[in-house]
Structures are given as structure tokens and as C-alpha cells.
Amino acid sequence: MNICLLGGTGRVGRELAARALEAGHTITALARDPQRMALQDEKLRICTGSACDPGALRAAMAGADVVLSALNTDGGSVLSESAPLIAAAMQEAGIGRIIAIGTAGILNSRSEPGLLRYQSTESKRKLTRAAEEHHAFYRTLANSGLTWTIxxxxxLPDGEYTGVYRAERDYLPEGGxxxxxxxxxxxxxxxxxSMEYANARVGLAY
Known part of the structure; x- marks a missing residue:
């Protein structure tokens, strides 16, 4: 399978790249700074550019079967700016599936129905800018016609691999x-x- 990887220089992105290569897939990673890609492999191709650049996205998605996005906010508006460009590039390339890394803040609130966690008292964070960026990304995918999973x-500490955790559709597992x-x-x-969580957010915790 040919995978387009966005955000491959971050913590989760590097792990995604390693797993994909181990499974024998071919990766095209879009990176603003290719030197930050820790992995080197004959099946890894790096495109230099930004997820906010339509041309760079088209180049990275050429021939891809699926998009993996581990983009984060970078303290700015990367997610909200890139989301419509990513969706458009995928549609142009005929790619229907995207799996993205989000944040628990955009899951549904259990205590305050109708709100997301970052909008409710469940969130302990005083600043909501990052969650708002993830929310914008989620809204764009939800309205894109693509098959998405966030x-x-x-x-999210670095931690160790355990393979034992809980996942719940649209909510954070209780007590996680x-x-x-x-x-x-x-x-x-x-x-x-897997299509188990197609067109859904998935809360993940131990």
C-alpha cells in the first residue's frame, strides 16, 4: 500500500512511519524540514513542503491509497488552514480514506450533552486554542465526503508500547x-x- 504521511516528524508521526515501513508499505512523507525525519528506508520518500501548500500536498499524495495525518497545531493555525486543502487534494487524487490524530478535547462531553469536552467542565485546560484548531479540522473532514477517522x-506521554488500551466511539473511555x-x-x-470507526472520532486511553 502507498501511504501519504503528514506530520511525520512529530512524535506520533515518527511511530506511524516506523510501523508502516515495518509492515512493508511505501510512504511518501510531506515535511517542512526533511532532516527531522528520523527514519531512512528505501520505501520512504520525503517531499519538502507544507501541508498548507496545495502544490506540495498534490505531490505528496500522488499515487497514494490512504492519508495518515499526525499534524499538530504548532501553536498556530496549521490545522484549520490545511484541512480544506488536504480534503481538496485527496478528492483530486481520488484518495477516499484519511486517518488523523486529534485530541480528546474534541470528543463528546459526558457531563454536558451537546458540548465537546473542551467546551465543557470536563476540560482542565484554560486555553482552548489548540482544541479549537482540532475542532476545525474535524468539522472539515466531517463535511468532506471522505471516509475519515480521527x-x-x-x-500523551512518550511511554512504552503495551498493546492494551481502551477505545470508544466519539467519547473518552470513562476514567481514562x-x-x-x-x-x-x-x-x-x-x-x-478497519472500517469499525469510519466517519467517527475515537477516544483512546488506558
């Missing part, structure tokens, strides 16, 4: 407080071959 981990980067990447990678 994996929404709670507190953390999930490691390797376990998050494993779950997200497995969604390539």
Missing part, C-alpha cells in the same frame, strides 16, 4: 487519563485496514 488520545505515543500510533495504524 484518533483522539488523552494525555493517559495513553502512550506508541500505543496511539499502533491503534491509528490499524485503522488503515
Amino acid at each position: 484518533v483522539c488520545p488523552t494525555y 487519563v493517559k495513553i502512550s505515543v506508541p500505543d496511539t500510533a499502533e491503534f491509528a495504524f490499524r485503522q488503515i485496514d
Whole structure:
């Protein structure tokens, strides 16, 4: 399978790349700074550019079967700006499936129905800018006509791989407080071959 990877220089992105290569897939990674790609492999191709550049997205998605996005906010508006460009590039390339890494803040609130967690008292964060960016990304995918899954981990330490965790559609598993980067990447990678959480957010925690 040919995979287009966005955000491959981040913590989860590097884990996704490693798992994809180990499974024998071919990856085209879009990176603003290719030197930050820790992996080197004959099946890994790196395109230099930004997810906010339509031309760079088209180049990275050429021939891809699926898109994996581990883009984060970078303290700015990368997610909200790139989302419509990603959706348009996928549609142009005929790619129907995207799996993205989000945040638990955009899951549904249990205590305040009708709100997302970051909008409710469930969130302990005073600043909501990052969650708002993830929310914009989610809204764009939800209205794109693509088949999408947004994996929404709670507190995300580097941690160790365990392979044992809980996942819940549109909600954070009750009592969940953390999930490691390797376990998050494993779950997200497995969604390539699964439609269980198609067109849904997935809360992930131990």
C-alpha cells in the first residue's frame, strides 16, 4: 500500500512511519524540514513542503491509497488552514480514506450533552486554542465526503508500547487519563485496514 504521511516528524508521526515501513508499505512523507525525519528506508520518500501548500500536498499524495495525518497545531493555525486543502487534494487524487490524530478535547462531553469536552467542565485546560484548531479540522473532514477517522488520545506521554488500551466511539473511555505515543500510533495504524470507526472520532486511553 502507498501511504501519504503528514506530520511525520512529530512524535506520533515518527511511530506511524516506523510501523508502516515495518509492515512493508511505501510512504511518501510531506515535511517542512526533511532532516527531522528520523527514519531512512528505501520505501520512504520525503517531499519538502507544507501541508498548507496545495502544490506540495498534490505531490505528496500522488499515487497514494490512504492519508495518515499526525499534524499538530504548532501553536498556530496549521490545522484549520490545511484541512480544506488536504480534503481538496485527496478528492483530486481520488484518495477516499484519511486517518488523523486529534485530541480528546474534541470528543463528546459526558457531563454536558451537546458540548465537546473542551467546551465543557470536563476540560482542565484554560486555553482552548489548540482544541479549537482540532475542532476545525474535524468539522472539515466531517463535511468532506471522505471516509475519515480521527484518533483522539488523552494525555500523551512518550511511554512504552503495551498493546492494551481502551477505545470508544466519539467519547473518552470513562476514567481514562493517559495513553502512550506508541500505543496511539499502533491503534491509528490499524485503522488503515478497519472500517469499525469510519466517519467517527475515537477516544483512546488506558
